[in-house]
Amino acid sequence: MTFQEIIKLHPHPTSVDRDTLLRCIEECLDCGASCTACADASLSEEDVQSMVRVVRLCSDCADECEATGRIVTRQTAPDLRLMRTMLQACVAACVVCAEECDKHAAHHEHCRVCAEVCRRCKQACDELLAAIG
Amino acid sequence: MTFQEIIKLHPHPTSVDRDTLLRCIEECLDCGASCTACADASLSEEDVQSMVRVVRLCSDCADECEATGRIVTRQTAPDLRLMRTMLQACVAACVVCAEECDKHAAHHEHCRVCAEVCRRCKQACDELLAAIG
Amino acid sequence: MTFQEIIKLHPHPTSVDRDTLLRCIEECLDCGASCTACADASLSEEDVQSMVRVVRLCSDCADECEATGRIVTRQTAPDLRLMRTMLQACVAACVVCAEECDKHAAHHEHCRVCAEVCRRCKQACDELLAAIG
Amino acid sequence: MTFQEIIKLHPHPTSVDRDTLLRCIEECLDCGASCTACADASLSEEDVQSMVRVVRLCSDCADECEATGRIVTRQTAPDLRLMRTMLQACVAACVVCAEECDKHAAHHEHCRVCAEVCRRCKQACDELLAAIG
Numbered sequence: 001m002t003f004q005e006i007i008k009l010h011p012h013p014t015s016v017d018r019d020t021l022l023r024c025i026e027e028c029l030d031c032g033a034s035c036t037a038c039a040d041a042s043l044s045e046e047d048v049q050s051m052v053r054v055v056r057l058c059s060d061c062a063d064e065c066e067a068t069g070r071i072v073t074r075q076t077a078p079d080l081r082l083m084r085t086m087l088q089a090c091v092a093a094c095v096v097c098a099e100e101c102d103k104h105a106a107h108h109e110h111c112r113v114c115a116e117v118c119r120r121c122k123q124a125c126d127e128l129l130a131a132i133g
Numbered sequence: 134m135t136f137q138e139i140i141k142l143h144p145h146p147t148s149v150d151r152d153t154l155l156r157c158i159e160e161c162l163d164c165g166a167s168c169t170a171c172a173d174a175s176l177s178e179e180d181v182q183s184m185v186r187v188v189r190l191c192s193d194c195a196d197e198c199e200a201t202g203r204i205v206t207r208q209t210a211p212d213l214r215l216m217r218t219m220l221q222a223c224v225a226a227c228v229v230c231a232e233e234c235d236k237h238a239a240h241h242e243h244c245r246v247c248a249e250v251c252r253r254c255k256q257a258c259d260e261l262l263a264a265i266g
Numbered sequence: 267m268t269f270q271e272i273i274k275l276h277p278h279p280t281s282v283d284r285d286t287l288l289r290c291i292e293e294c295l296d297c298g299a300s301c302t303a304c305a306d307a308s309l310s311e312e313d314v315q316s317m318v319r320v321v322r323l324c325s326d327c328a329d330e331c332e333a334t335g336r337i338v339t340r341q342t343a344p345d346l347r348l349m350r351t352m353l354q355a356c357v358a359a360c361v362v363c364a365e366e367c368d369k370h371a372a373h374h375e376h377c378r379v380c381a382e383v384c385r386r387c388k389q390a391c392d393e394l395l396a397a398i399g
Numbered sequence: 400m401t402f403q404e405i406i407k408l409h410p411h412p413t414s415v416d417r418d419t420l421l422r423c424i425e426e427c428l429d430c431g432a433s434c435t436a437c438a439d440a441s442l443s444e445e446d447v448q449s450m451v452r453v454v455r456l457c458s459d460c461a462d463e464c465e466a467t468g469r470i471v472t473r474q475t476a477p478d479l480r481l482m483r484t485m486l487q488a489c490v491a492a493c494v495v496c497a498e499e500c501d502k503h504a505a506h507h508e509h510c511r512v513c514a515e516v517c518r519r520c521k522q523a524c525d526e527l528l529a530a531i532g
Contacts, residue, residue: 002163003169003170009174012177033134037207044143044145046144052475052476056306067462074455076455079459085492089484089485092481096478116135185442193340214362218355218358269433269516272433272437272513277440277443292400299402306472307410310474310476375408
């Protein structure tokens with residue numbers, strides 16, 4: 001996506017490995033949008049009564065992925081302590097959401113796909129955490 | 134991106150043309166992230182004093198693109214009045230931001246690219262507005 | 267709230283009437299949080315099947331109120347065209363959400379209160395629109 | 400604010416101490432709006448060159464406070480692991496932002512007030528963390 005091109009044009013890029021950074025931001029964006037879409041699809045299912053926790057945790061995960069995506073996007077005068085705790089919270093949101101979506105994966109394809117996106121986002125956050133050190 | 138796959142799996146998709154819808158959401162996401170990145174890059178420029186309005190309008194555009202992206206993503210029981218005014222506000226945010234970024238495009242490549250993304254997002258919103266009727 | 271004190275300390279405040287501005291921001295904040303809370307309470311109701319549209323429209327209204335609140339908070343180099351369309355979209359979100367919450371007000375107290383907050387926020391946006399001209 | 404009334408009307412409130420919960424949400428809201436306002440005021444200062452890090456960290460803190468405020472607001476089927484890491488990230492954002500604002504408190508009143516709000520929000524998050532256990 002084009003935003004990655006803009007990040008590469010920052011006058012003082014951070015020393016963090018760029019590919020790891022860009023991949024994490026893209027996964028946060030995709031996971032945020034996926035969780036908004038999965039919460040919405042779950043809300044329209046006939047068995048919505050059993051989807052309540054999916055809607056809740058997908059909403060949380062969307063909120064956290066978007067906030068993390070924004071913070072990791074910024075390269076001006078970064079604070080690594082903050083970046084680290086944000087990525088850890090994002091990992092937690094993705095893990096919790098994936099676990100809940102897994103429970104409904106057999107009956108609802110959107111939950112199966114959403115769990116995959118969450119795990120991919122978790123991994124990208126883990127890799128950025130490792131790169132930050 | 135994977136979120137588009139999840140939107141396709143919604144149990145009761147809206148009657149709006151799907152490709153137009155998916156393109157609009159993707160552009161809102163890319164424009165939101167691009168504007169966050171351009172505001173941040175502008176903040177790190179030596180001539181930040183002359184970039185103040187870029188930072189401000191890119192921040193506005195990021196906020197509005199993300200809100201519009203979320204609302205357009207939801208297909209459950211949509212309200213077209215609301216979707217229409219949101220898309221109109223998003224168009225306004227993209228136009229205003231592109232105009233400001235254009236002024237700095239000759240000196241700052243990130244502003245040139247950001248103005249392009251804003252115009253692409255504006256067009257995708259216009260097309261969804263036309264599809265909604 | 268304290269944020270209003272900070273807005274008053276802006277080095278170059280906008281010419282918009284300050285009390286109208288501060289009231290609008292406060293209502294956007296309260297309405298955004300109220301809609302998040304009402305969507306969540308509705309999701310926990312036994313008759314969640316009939317609350318699906320409330321959850322959806324409260325989520326939309328929360329997203330739009332928060333984006334509008336941020337944009338109206340910023341006083342640096344404002345663009346009135348953008349502010350106007352944002353406020354109009356916020357009015358639409360509040361009207362649509364209040365109408366839906368009204369339908370459930372007799373059975374669910376949180377919907378009755380949420381509809382009131384939405385109408386108060388709509389009015390504060392209308393007043394700021396009138397002040398901007 | 401009215402949103403607190405709605406939270407009290409949730410059909411299945413969490414077992415977390417309600418006053419601690421409501422105070423934390425209110426502080427997250429106030430801190431989020433305060434940081435948006437302080438980032439914006441800093442951007443308009445004549446010495447904007449020396450305010451760059453304030454703008455950046457206030458923007459981060461606003462994003463994180465809003466996300467945490469939303470997640471803590473939801474009482475439906477909560478996940479305490481997630482709530483805990485979110486509150487910890489919010490504490491980090493508040494601490495980092497307060498430290499930076501402190502450096503400018505002598506010259507810019509909005510930074511002095513913003514640092515206070517950040518510390519109040521940090522404390523409210525710490526208290527909710529203690530209540531969750």
